[in-house]
Amino acid sequence: MMTFSLWDILRNLLNGAALTAVLSITAFVLGSLAGLAILFARISKYRAPRAFAKLYIEAFQGTPLLLQLFMLFFGLSLFGLDVPAWLAACLGLMLFTSAFLAEIWRGCVESVPRGQWEASASLALTYGEQMRHVILPQAMRVAIAPTVGFAVQVVKGTAVTSIIGFAELTKTGSMIANATYQPFLVYVLVALGYFALCYPLSWYAQRLERKFHAPRTN
Amino acid sequence: MAYQFDFTFIPDYAGMLGQGVAYTLGLTVFGGVLGIAIGIGGAISRLWKIRPFDGLYQCYVELFRNTPFLVQLFLIFFGLPSLGIKLVEWQAAMLAMVLNLGAYSTEIIRAGLQATPKGQLEAAESLAFTRRETFFYVMLRPALLKVWPALSSQLVISMLGSSVCSQISAEELTFVANFIQSRNFRAFETYFLTTAIYFGLAVMIRQLLGAIGRYAIARRAAS
Numbered sequence: 444m445m446t447f448s449l450w451d452i453l454r455n456l457l458n459g460a461a462l463t464a465v466l467s468i469t470a471f472v473l474g475s476l477a478g479l480a481i482l483f484a485r486i487s488k489y490r491a492p493r494a495f496a497k498l499y500i501e502a503f504q505g506t507p508l509l510l511q512l513f514m515l516f517f518g519l520s521l522f523g524l525d526v527p528a529w530l531a532a533c534l535g536l537m538l539f540t541s542a543f544l545a546e547i548w549r550g551c552v553e554s555v556p557r558g559q560w561e562a563s564a565s566l567a568l569t570y571g572e573q574m575r576h577v578i579l580p581q582a583m584r585v586a587i588a589p590t591v592g593f594a595v596q597v598v599k600g601t602a603v604t605s606i607i608g609f610a611e612l613t614k615t616g617s618m619i620a621n622a623t624y625q626p627f628l629v630y631v632l633v634a635l636g637y638f639a640l641c642y643p644l645s646w647y648a649q650r651l652e653r654k655f656h657a658p659r660t661n
Numbered sequence: 662m663a664y665q666f667d668f669t670f671i672p673d674y675a676g677m678l679g680q681g682v683a684y685t686l687g688l689t690v691f692g693g694v695l696g697i698a699i700g701i702g703g704a705i706s707r708l709w710k711i712r713p714f715d716g717l718y719q720c721y722v723e724l725f726r727n728t729p730f731l732v733q734l735f736l737i738f739f740g741l742p743s744l745g746i747k748l749v750e751w752q753a754a755m756l757a758m759v760l761n762l763g764a765y766s767t768e769i770i771r772a773g774l775q776a777t778p779k780g781q782l783e784a785a786e787s788l789a790f791t792r793r794e795t796f797f798y799v800m801l802r803p804a805l806l807k808v809w810p811a812l813s814s815q816l817v818i819s820m821l822g823s824s825v826c827s828q829i830s831a832e833e834l835t836f837v838a839n840f841i842q843s844r845n846f847r848a849f850e851t852y853f854l855t856t857a858i859y860f861g862l863a864v865m866i867r868q869l870l871g872a873i874g875r876y877a878i879a880r881r882a883a884s
Contacts (some may be wrong), residue, residue, distance in 0.1 A: 504816075507824035509835060510856040517848040521664050595727065602729030605827060613732055620739060627740035634728045634736060641727035660745040 447623045454630065459615030466611055467598045467640070469533055473596070474540025481545035486552055488570075496545065503542030503632045508603050511535050516607050531602035532611075540597055547593060551586040552578060588655055592648035601638045602637070612636050670845045671854065674837075678682070681837030682858060684751075688833060689820040689866070692758030696813065696819075699759065700766025707771050725764035730827045733757050738829040754823070754831035755809060762819050769811045773804030806878055813870035817863050824859070835860060 482512040485496035494581035505509065512535040555578050563577040596661045605614035671678075702723065706714035725733065738753040749770065777800045785795040807813075827836035838855040842848040 460870070471753040502860070505821075505860045506856045507821040507835070507859055509824045509827075510838075510852055510859060513852040514856060517852060521849055532723075560742065599727075599729040602731045603825060606825065613735070615727065617735070620735075625743070627736075630732060630736040630740040634724075634732050637728045637732060638724065643696070645723070645727055 447619070452619055452623065452625075452629060454598040455615055455619055456629075456632055456636060457609065457613065459612040459633075461642070462609075462615075463598070463613075463636075464600045464640060466529075466532060466536065466604065467594070467636070468607070470536035470540050470601070471536040471594055473533070477537060477541035478544030478548065481541055482548045482552070485545055485549050491605050496537065500542045500546050502518060503539055504546065508535070508539055508557050508600055509606060511539060512604065528604070528608040528610075531607055532561055532601070536597065536600055539600060540593075541653050543593055543596070544590065547589050548582070551582040551589075554585050555581045574620040584655060588648050588651040591644055591651060595644045598640050598644070623649065666853070667847055668850055670841065670847060670850070674841050677837050677841065678834070678855075679860065681832065681834035682862065684833040685820065685823055685834075685862070688754055688758050688823045688826065689816060691755055692762045692819060692823075692854075693816045695759040696762025696764050697770075700768075703763065703767030704770035704774050707767065707773050707873070708719040718862065721760075722764045722767050725761055726768070730757065730761055731828065732823050733761060734826065734829055741811030749828050750826075750831040753829055754833070757826070758819060758823060758877060761822075762815065765815045765819075766812060767807045769803060769815065772811075773808035774800055776807060777804060802881070806874070806881065809870070809874040809877070813867060813874070817866050820866060821859060821863060858884045 452485070481499060484492035485500070487493050487496075509554050512531060515535045515538075516526055516528075516531045559577055559581065560573065563573045568576065601611055602613045605611060605617065610613070610618075612633055618631050620629040623629065702714075703718040705711070707718050709715075732754065732755045737757050738748065738750070741753075743746065781799050781803075782795065783800045790799065823833060824835040826833050827839055830836060834855060838851050842851040845851065
C-alpha cells in the first residue's frame, strides 16, 4: 500500500491548483474574446444578431454549468468526435464566460449617457469611431470592477469540470481523499486553495469598485 | 448513418423527473428562506459591528463566497463525518445550500441596509419612532425591497448551482438525469431535456419572485 505524507498531499494538490489556474485563465481569455463578439451582436443596430445574442445569453445564464458541460461532452460525441475532458472543460467554460461577460459589458455600454452617442454622431464619427474613441473607453472604466469580480465566478466554475473527469484541484482532492482516508484534511486544503486563488480577485474587485463608484452621500 | 434522436423515453420517466424537480425546488426554497434569514442576521451584525458576530460573519462570508459550492458540499458530506458529524445526502445538500445562500444574502442585504438615506432616519427620529420601529419600517423593509432583484437572481443562480448536489447522490434533477441516461443510453437527449427543464424552472422562479416584488412594492405605495 502506498502511503501519503503531508508533503505528498500538498504536492499533488498544488499540481491540481496549477491546472485550475491554467483552465481559469484560458477560459477567461477566450471567453472575453467570444464575449466581445456577443456584446457587439447584442448592441447591434440589426435585429437578427441582437435576437441571437439575447438567446445565447439567456440560454447560458438560465441553465446549470454542469449540464452545459454534459451536453457538450455527450453532444459532440454524437458527431463521432472523441472529446477529451480538458477540451470539453475549456470549451464549456469559455462559452459560459462569454455569455456572462457579454451581459455585464452590455450594462456598462448602456451606462454611457445617450448624449455621448448623439454628440459623437453630430461630429460625423462613424459607428466604429464612436465605439473606439467615445463609448468603449468610458464603458471600460465602469466594466473593470465587475469583470474582475466575475473572474472569481470563473475560478469557482472550474470546480464543476471535475465532474466530467478533468483532474484539476477538486478532482485531485477527491482522488487523494479516497486514497488517504483523510477527507476532512484534504477538502479543507482544497477549499483553502480556491480561497487563495479567489480572495485576491474579490479583494481587488471591491477596491476597484470603491475607487470608481465613490459612495453617494444622501 | 445519421444519429436518430429518440425522446420516447420521456413518459416512462416522467414521474421520476417530477420528483427530481420537486427535490431541486425544495432545496431552493429551503435554502432561500433560511439563507435570507441568516443574511438578515449577518447584515445587522456587520452593519452595527456587534461583536463577536461581525468578525465571525465576515470570515464566513468571505470563505463561502470565495470557494466553489461543490467543494463546500464535499467538505460537509465527506469531511464532517471525521469530526463526528454525520449527515445523510439531503441534509448535507440542504446545509450547503443554506450556508451558501446565507453568505451571499448577507452581502446583498448589507448593501441594502447601508443605502438607507440618512434623512429618513432623522425623519423617523423626529416622528418619535422607537429604535425597533425605525429598524423594521425605515431600514429593513425598504432595504429588502431595494435588493429584491439581486436576491432573486442569486436564488436562481443557486438553484442552477444545486445541480452539483447530484455528486453526493442527493436525488435532485441532475441525479435523476444521470440515472435515466444510465438506463436508456440516451445521454444527449436526457441531458437536453433536463437542461430545458432547468431553463423552465429558472424562468418560472424569476417571474414568480418578480411578481412578489412588484406586489410588495405596490402594497407599500398604497399603504
